[in-house]
Amino acid sequence: MPIDAELLASALRALTPILLAALGGALCQRAGVFNISLEGMMLVGCFSAVTGSWFTGSAWLGVLVAVAATTAFSLVLAVGSVSLKADAIVLGVAMNLLAVGLTAFLLRTVFGVQGAFSDPELKGLGAVGLPGLDDVPYVGDVLGGQSPLVYLSWVAVAVAAVFLSRHAWGLRLRGVGERPDAALSLGVSVTKYQYAAVLASGTLCGLAGAQLALGNVTLFSENMTSGRGWIAVVAVMLGRAAPVGVLLAALLFGIVEALGFRLQGQGLPQQAADAAPYLVTLVALFLSTARRRARRASAPADEHAAPQPASLG
Amino acid sequence: MTLPPSDDGARGEGARVAAKTPRPGAGTGASASAEVEMRGIVKHFPGVRANDGIDLTVAPGEIHALMGENGAGKSTLMSILYGMQRPDAGTILIGGREVSFTSPTQAIAAGLGMVHQGFKLFPSLSVTDNVVYGREPRRRGLIDRAAARRKVAELSERFGLGVDPGAPVAELPVGVRQRVEILKLLYRDARVLILDEPTAVLTPAETGALFDVLRGLAAHDRTVLIVTHKLREVMALSDNVTVLRDGRVAARLRTAATTPAEIAEAMTGRAIELDRRYPAGAIGGPVLEVTGLTVRGEGRPLVDRVSCTVRAGEVVGIAGVAGNGQTELIEALVGLRPPDGGRVTVDGRDVTDAPVAARRAAGLAYVPEDRAEVGSAPDASIGDNLAMGFHRAEPLTVRGLLRPAAVRAHARRLIGEFGVKAGDPADPVSTLSGGNHQKVILGREMAHDARLLVVEQPTRGVDIGSIQNIHARLIGYRDAGHAILLVSAELSEIIGLSDRILVMSEGRIATELDRGEADERRLGLAMAGAAEGPA
Ligand SMILES: Nc1ncnc2c1ncn2[C@@H]1O[C@H](COP(=O)(O)OP(=O)(O)OP(=O)(O)O)[C@@H](O)[C@H]1O
Ligand SMILES: [Mg+2]
Numbered sequence: 087m088p089i090d091a092e093l094l095a096s097a098l099r100a101l102t103p104i105l106l107a108a109l110g111g112a113l114c115q116r117a118g119v120f121n122i123s124l125e126g127m128m129l130v131g132c133f134s135a136v137t138g139s140w141f142t143g144s145a146w147l148g149v150l151v152a153v154a155a156t157t158a159f160s161l162v163l164a165v166g167s168v169s170l171k172a173d174a175i176v177l178g179v180a181m182n183l184l185a186v187g188l189t190a191f192l193l194r195t196v197f198g199v200q201g202a203f204s205d206p207e208l209k210g211l212g213a214v215g216l217p218g219l220d221d222v223p224y225v226g227d228v229l230g231g232q233s234p235l236v237y238l239s240w241v242a243v244a245v246a247a248v249f250l251s252r253h254a255w256g257l258r259l260r261g262v263g264e265r266p267d268a269a270l271s272l273g274v275s276v277t278k279y280q281y282a283a284v285l286a287s288g289t290l291c292g293l294a295g296a297q298l299a300l301g302n303v304t305l306f307s308e309n310m311t312s313g314r315g316w317i318a319v320v321a322v323m324l325g326r327a328a329p330v331g332v333l334l335a336a337l338l339f340g341i342v343e344a345l346g347f348r349l350q351g352q353g354l355p356q357q358a359a360d361a362a363p364y365l366v367t368l369v370a371l372f373l374s375t376a377r378r379r380a381r382r383a384s385a386p387a388d389e390h391a392a393p394q395p396a397s398l399g
Numbered sequence: 400m401t402l403p404p405s406d407d408g409a410r411g412e413g414a415r416v417a418a419k420t421p422r423p424g425a426g427t428g429a430s431a432s433a434e435v436e437m438r439g440i441v442k443h444f445p446g447v448r449a450n451d452g453i454d455l456t457v458a459p460g461e462i463h464a465l466m467g468e469n470g471a472g473k474s475t476l477m478s479i480l481y482g483m484q485r486p487d488a489g490t491i492l493i494g495g496r497e498v499s500f501t502s503p504t505q506a507i508a509a510g511l512g513m514v515h516q517g518f519k520l521f522p523s524l525s526v527t528d529n530v531v532y533g534r535e536p537r538r539r540g541l542i543d544r545a546a547a548r549r550k551v552a553e554l555s556e557r558f559g560l561g562v563d564p565g566a567p568v569a570e571l572p573v574g575v576r577q578r579v580e581i582l583k584l585l586y587r588d589a590r591v592l593i594l595d596e597p598t599a600v601l602t603p604a605e606t607g608a609l610f611d612v613l614r615g616l617a618a619h620d621r622t623v624l625i626v627t628h629k630l631r632e633v634m635a636l637s638d639n640v641t642v643l644r645d646g647r648v649a650a651r652l653r654t655a656a657t658t659p660a661e662i663a664e665a666m667t668g669r670a671i672e673l674d675r676r677y678p679a680g681a682i683g684g685p686v687l688e689v690t691g692l693t694v695r696g697e698g699r700p701l702v703d704r705v706s707c708t709v710r711a712g713e714v715v716g717i718a719g720v721a722g723n724g725q726t727e728l729i730e731a732l733v734g735l736r737p738p739d740g741g742r743v744t745v746d747g748r749d750v751t752d753a754p755v756a757a758r759r760a761a762g763l764a765y766v767p768e769d770r771a772e773v774g775s776a777p778d779a780s781i782g783d784n785l786a787m788g789f790h791r792a793e794p795l796t797v798r799g800l801l802r803p804a805a806v807r808a809h810a811r812r813l814i815g816e817f818g819v820k821a822g823d824p825a826d827p828v829s830t831l832s833g834g835n836h837q838k839v840i841l842g843r844e845m846a847h848d849a850r851l852l853v854v855e856q857p858t859r860g861v862d863i864g865s866i867q868n869i870h871a872r873l874i875g876y877r878d879a880g881h882a883i884l885l886v887s888a889e890l891s892e893i894i895g896l897s898d899r900i901l902v903m904s905e906g907r908i909a910t911e912l913d914r915g916e917a918d919e920r921r922l923g924l925a926m927a928g929a930a931e932g933p934a
Contacts, residue, residue, distance in 0.1 A: 253542065261532055273507065
């Protein structure tokens, strides 16, 4: 299977929603909130993006509605886990279930259809060119002609990376996640930073949903995120909650998804193609924990470490 | 490098060269020059009057020691000063102006700073980031790391802290971490530094270094308030001492004009025999036998073919400069770390690779160094903590069910026996003062009546009256025919209690001293010599 420009371009499209959601998850992780409601948030983003676009007739207003609605939805996690100290896992599971039911219900009441809504009149984000890039052979085919949110997601990675490592608020956010009592003793409000991180993840999931429903396709169907939010959760772990690490993890999933799609066209059963990203997830998780374990075991008594010389620093 | 123990000893009596001239208004009452003035501070907790009308005056540039038995109210008074708790009554003046803090943030703004007993640092961040956290210098919107580094390096230089601004905190030893805490305060322009038992976790050498830093701070007109149980440190460091007893001021003393015995008596209300040496006991057959025990670390062995025996009726002390394998040796003995070679038997039973429960069944009890994390469940009640290890058998458990009444009775008995100051056995163990927490764990492990007691730092954070009590109990335990393996950073404790002393160096037993041979100077030399000897 040659890695051609078309495949990479489709991988880029596929990875963007995962990347945006995972960036949000990474911010939460760094602030000490375990956010597993990315899936539900993204689904809310999909639905509100389609709704906004349909009723205003503008895809961009759709994006705006998605961001507003998803950020509001993320307040549930912020209030619940930060202010009320509820268990973030239980809350996240509840939010994911709620999002599935709520969007299916609203699909029926607002659009009067079941299963899926699409219409030729529904405005999608379309593609924009990158001036100067589009004409470069190969590179232009891969990077050019993507939805504006794809480009925005790259900017988001850079901004998040600089923010976390070099901005005062980023430093404080990391401190809040690592030792809340220490942050508090220096007059830094743990609550404020955790709220900010959760709401930012809502905003990013809104963008992720908009890209999925108005960029990758132009429609809404029930449960259309189909596990991408969960893969984003895994990407946060694999990428160690660092923006660039998360980008690499998302890239892996994007390529697998695009490959699966391509192979399906060449006769691979659809079920196998659908399962591919999850299979890769499992393998990646397994490898990364095995490596971390080996490293930890080598610290107190290297005799007991698994023989993995390459990974031992 | 200076020799840690002898260095420490030299500070003890005569070597107070850096003593400042006594300030004019020394003593009590309002004085215009006071940096900190607390008047009539009262604080109640359910069932306890932690502070009962305390007056405290400290002059600028003074090093003031706060002493008192466990539960006397020292930590409470300091947390009131620092805005972590509100007093029920009383006034506080800082630099002559009345203040009423509702949070530490306000206290910091007023020029106060506190080093807490457990450090509040971010291990993954660098020293610089830890110091500037929350008050970062900025340039064009981003953190100005160069300026931050410069400022931290400059402070470290000016006050002689010797901290590398770029080092990750996770890799620093405890003593340096503490200096990072002090840097944090200096960076925030603290004029008054509060330290609650800062030396409890330090080695003698680190303690000496800390004292040099504190003297330097005082010379720069910073005021230091230090809580400690160690008379020697008070004598070596402080200008004045305030002694608390049961929430009241029992004495205000000028250090230069007092003696350790006088302070001790003010604390306890009775004469205390300091640094007592106990007579030898009747020694029986071997209980713990260790042969060729080895624990490997990265590259070099942490414990290197150690062989030793502890017999019934005998206390064997383990001394050594921290980090020479004492911790790892004990961990391997009690089953917290798998050994890489050698053999361990307790009462003839081979427990080299046995799980902890099997070791306990063979007759081993253990008082760990870290009472909060390893030794107890801090959020569980005092009663439940005391029941741990007894919970599987009668009388606490009958037909597989725990009997709450028996658990309570068991708790009350041990609380009484060990003189733990506790309100209610149902309270969480974390509400106890530091020293009382220690007594709970020691009491529980001794109540097991095991053939072998392994005990680390038995009197860390414990007041001198209780130290005497704990020492007498350990000796009583020994005389009842038990074997005791003692690890302690306090040389006087090792010397006073041990029948034999093993000095560890680089994972090996470098020297063995008998009861008669050991004094503080010789032990100090043995430790230092061993530390400097060839590998
Ligand atoms: N939060 C709390 N709730 C209930 N009682 C408390 C609380 N904090 C302290 N106390 C009680 O107040 C008394 C004084 O405690 P404090 O911690 O001030 O003692 P301390 O002098 O620092 O003792 P130590 O030397 O053992 O650290 C103790 O009897 C303690 O049990
Ligand atoms: Mg205390």
